[in-house]
Amino acid sequence: MSEEKTTKQILEEKLKARKRTxxxxxxxxxxxxxxxxTWKNSxxxxxxxxxWEVIPRTILGSEIPRGLLYTPLEVADLDYTEDLGFSxxxxxxxxxxxxxxxxxxFTMRQLSGAGSPSYINQRIKWLxxxxxxGINLALDLATVQMYDSDxxxxxxxxxxxxxxxxxxxxxxxxxKDIPLDKVSASIVTHxxxxxxxxxxxxxxxxxxxxxxxxxxxxxxQNDFVMENLVRNAAEYIPPRDAFRxxxxxxxxxxxxxxxxNYITLNxxxxxxxxxxxxxxxxxxxxxxxxxxxxxxxRGYDADWVAQRMAFFWAPAxxxxxxxxxxxxxxxxxxxxxxxxxxxxxxxxxxxRCHVQTSGISLQRVxxxxxxxxxxxxxxxxxxxGCQSLHVDSYDEAYSTPSEEASLLSLRTQQIIEAxxxxxxxxxxxxxxxxxxxxxxEMERRILDEIDEIERMGGLVxxxxxxxxxxxxxxxIHREQRLIEQGVIKVVGRxxxxxxEAKEPxxxxxxxxxxxxxxxxxxxxxxxxxxxxxQVNCALKALxxxxxxxxxxxxxxxxxxxxxxxxxxxxxxxxxAFGTWRPPVYx
Amino acid sequence: xxxxxxxxxxxxxxxxxxxSRGIITVAGMLRDSGMEVVYxxxxxxxxxxxxxxxxxxxxxxxxxxxxxELALGKDLIEEAKKRGVKDRMVFLMGxxxxxxxxxxxxxxxxxxxxxxxxxxxxxxxxxxxxxxxKGRS
Numbered sequence: 001m002s003e004e005k006t007t008k009q010i011l012e013e014k015l016k017a018r019k020r021t022x023x024x025x026x027x028x029x030x031x032x033x034x035x036x037x038t039w040k041n042s043x044x045x046x047x048x049x050x051x052w053e054v055i056p057r058t059i060l061g062s063e064i065p066r067g068l069l070y071t072p073l074e075v076a077d078l079d080y081t082e083d084l085g086f087s088x089x090x091x092x093x094x095x096x097x098x099x100x101x102x103x104x105x106f107t108m109r110q111l112s113g114a115g116s117p118s119y120i121n122q123r124i125k126w127l128x129x130x131x132x133x134g135i136n137l138a139l140d141l142a143t144v145q146m147y148d149s150d151x152x153x154x155x156x157x158x159x160x161x162x163x164x165x166x167x168x169x170x171x172x173x174x175x176k177d178i179p180l181d182k183v184s185a186s187i188v189t190h191x192x193x194x195x196x197x198x199x200x201x202x203x204x205x206x207x208x209x210x211x212x213x214x215x216x217x218x219x220x221q222n223d224f225v226m227e228n229l230v231r232n233a234a235e236y237i238p239p240r241d242a243f244r245x246x247x248x249x250x251x252x253x254x255x256x257x258x259x260x261n262y263i264t265l266n267x268x269x270x271x272x273x274x275x276x277x278x279x280x281x282x283x284x285x286x287x288x289x290x291x292x293x294x295x296x297x298r299g300y301d302a303d304w305v306a307q308r309m310a311f312f313w314a315p316a317x318x319x320x321x322x323x324x325x326x327x328x329x330x331x332x333x334x335x336x337x338x339x340x341x342x343x344x345x346x347x348x349x350x351x352r353c354h355v356q357t358s359g360i361s362l363q364r365v366x367x368x369x370x371x372x373x374x375x376x377x378x379x380x381x382x383x384x385g386c387q388s389l390h391v392d393s394y395d396e397a398y399s400t401p402s403e404e405a406s407l408l409s410l411r412t413q414q415i416i417e418a419x420x421x422x423x424x425x426x427x428x429x430x431x432x433x434x435x436x437x438x439x440x441e442m443e444r445r446i447l448d449e450i451d452e453i454e455r456m457g458g459l460v461x462x463x464x465x466x467x468x469x470x471x472x473x474x475x476i477h478r479e480q481r482l483i484e485q486g487v488i489k490v491v492g493r494x495x496x497x498x499x500e501a502k503e504p505x506x507x508x509x510x511x512x513x514x515x516x517x518x519x520x521x522x523x524x525x526x527x528x529x530x531x532x533x534q535v536n537c538a539l540k541a542l543x544x545x546x547x548x549x550x551x552x553x554x555x556x557x558x559x560x561x562x563x564x565x566x567x568x569x570x571x572x573x574x575x576a577f578g579t580w581r582p583p584v585y586x
Numbered sequence: 587x588x589x590x591x592x593x594x595x596x597x598x599x600x601x602x603x604x605x606s607r608g609i610i611t612v613a614g615m616l617r618d619s620g621m622e623v624v625y626x627x628x629x630x631x632x633x634x635x636x637x638x639x640x641x642x643x644x645x646x647x648x649x650x651x652x653x654x655e656l657a658l659g660k661d662l663i664e665e666a667k668k669r670g671v672k673d674r675m676v677f678l679m680g681x682x683x684x685x686x687x688x689x690x691x692x693x694x695x696x697x698x699x700x701x702x703x704x705x706x707x708x709x710x711x712x713x714x715x716x717x718x719x720k721g722r723s
Contacts, residue, residue: 586597
């Protein structure tokens with residue numbers, strides 16, 4: 001084992017060396033402490049004095065105890081410059097940009113829904129027409145798992161929860177009449193392999209339309225945590241290889257598609273699978289740290305690499321915790337970049353994030369209540385200073401959102417933006433004793449968990465060992481029991497139930513077998529018309545790159561140009577790396 | 587009547603399913619209700635039924651969130667019939683699917699259908715009754 005210091009040790013040393021100037025006068029604080037005790041013992045009811053701290057029990061909450069009232073005493077050592085600063089300035093706690101939403105409102109990026117490539121093209125245009133400002137392309141199950149529409153495993157699942165993409169032609173249909181150099185497109189590719197396979201199809205499409213890659217703008221997910229921890233399937237590659245593919249993609253994109261966010265460190269789906277907001281951020285940041293270490297082994301400067309790293313978070317029910325967490329993540333990532341990696345470019349110190357409101361927090365019973373839940377989640381995200389937002393729809397517990405539900409989600413964002421005036425002042429909750437104390441606590445806990453992961457030998461090992469899989473299973477069981485016992489209150493489900501509640505009329509997405517037939521016919525035609533010799537050569541070269549260490553995305557690009565399909569490329573990866581079954585904990 | 591044995595449940599998902607929170611939740615509920623749970627993760631209908639027969643279970647439970655519940659559900663029941671266990675095992679489907687699919691799933695041969703929010707009591711008591719009715723010795 002190397003004697004390398006952990007991120008926490010490095011930050012502690014570097015931060016200790018910095019001079020701190022407390023905002024609050026220590027003498028006044030002493031007097032305040034006395035007054036506080038007097039007040040507490042004379043005015044506060046005995047019951048509340050005894051139970052001064054309560055633990056909030058919420059779905060996906062981190063259960064940090066909360067006092068009855070927060071005063072400067074909880075943030076006695078607050079140093080304004082060191083801990084908060086101004087917006088758009090170090091340590092970025094108050095926001096990445098000086099003018100925040102006055103300068104640019106968060107990108108309204110609703111997921112594109114489910115159906116055929118041509119339907120999704122219509123739906124994207126409709127969303128943009130209704131005021132959405134970014135594209136968020138959701139893939140169907142077969143595409144996420146990298147199967148062609150005509151493989152037997154894809155039966156019944158083509159076009160169900162997103163759009164099917166087998167080849168460049170599908171990409172062309174999805175983005176018909178959409179100017180690739182003018183829109184910001186998030187392509188929800190999930191895994192590194194999926195990114196290596198699908199994103200080159202987007203690049204080939206840009207080539208065909210004569211658009212230089214340096215004018216493309218958007219993001220892919222490209223997160224090995226999705227493949228090896230969050231999702232499950234019968235055919236995954238080992239974590240170490242998935243991590244390598246993730247870094248190959250980063251290397252290729254950073255060099256060739258400079259405005260593209262090459263990774264969306266996905267805390268969201270990990271949280272939704274079953275973890276606290278602390279673990280969500282710790283795992284995503286631990287991945288970010290390992291990426292920068294690996295890229296530096298490959299000879300790249302962390303300050304250059306990190307400029308296009310993006311994060312993805314899930315704000316759930318514990319409102320102030322969510323606001324505090326988003327603030328804490330910005331400060332912590334800044335500190336990691338500055339003190340652990342010596343970054344000098346502000347852009348690489350920015351923790352830029354897309355936020356999607358929590359789906360797990362939504363309920364099937366009385367689904368219209370979900371409109372209210374999602375609006376509070378969105379409010380927390382905006383008060384926390386997110387860059388981009390998707391609001392979940394009320395019908396999530398029934399189906400992929402209908403157009404009507406999707407529009408309501410977009411309207412939720414627009415109402416917050418245009419009618420509540422909360423976007424006019426930057427970081428409006430900054431300086432609240434409560435929010436600042438909670439921000440400190442969240443930052444501390446996230447760093448502690450990053451430390452735990454690093455002491456285990458890093459994130460790849462923490463995943464290989466099943467430690468995180470077990471943690472998720474334990475979280476799920478515990479949370480379920482707390483709901484059963486009524487400790488976690490869920491309105492309509494275990495609290496204020498309505499025995500007369502009827503199953504509502506929810507318009508849902510219907511599966512279409514014809515779509516699968518169309519996709520199969522297209523694949524048949526493609527395989528007939530393309531130069532199969534060229535495809536086989538490209539796939540063979542890809543396999544060699546996997547085994548011998550060339551950048552896999554470069555070879556996937558050649559395969560995509562030759563007309564290779566998603567499933568054909570998946571099989572090459574699995575042949576080259578072998579399969580890995582995640583540890584099963586229930 | 588032989589001595590009552592613990593009800594044994596096999597839980598699985600179809601090959602491509604990406605969500606596991608639902609099935610892990612149900613596994614915990616059934617274990618808390620005193621049942622024996624075998625979870626085999628993602629598999630084809632054929633592999634699932636092979637495991638069900640091998641493990642000699644009373645109940646087969648499938649979790650589906652991304653479609654495929656009808657097409658692959660049908661394949662699963664066909665496999666069960668082929669192996670002659672359709673009448674002695676109880677078949678359950680849970681997850682997120684359109685309400686309209688519920689009657690179709692029953693028609694295919696699923697005994698119980700559960701949506702998010704189903705309670706431990708609902709699921710466990712359904713299983714106990716269904717296992718008793720299917721007349722396992």
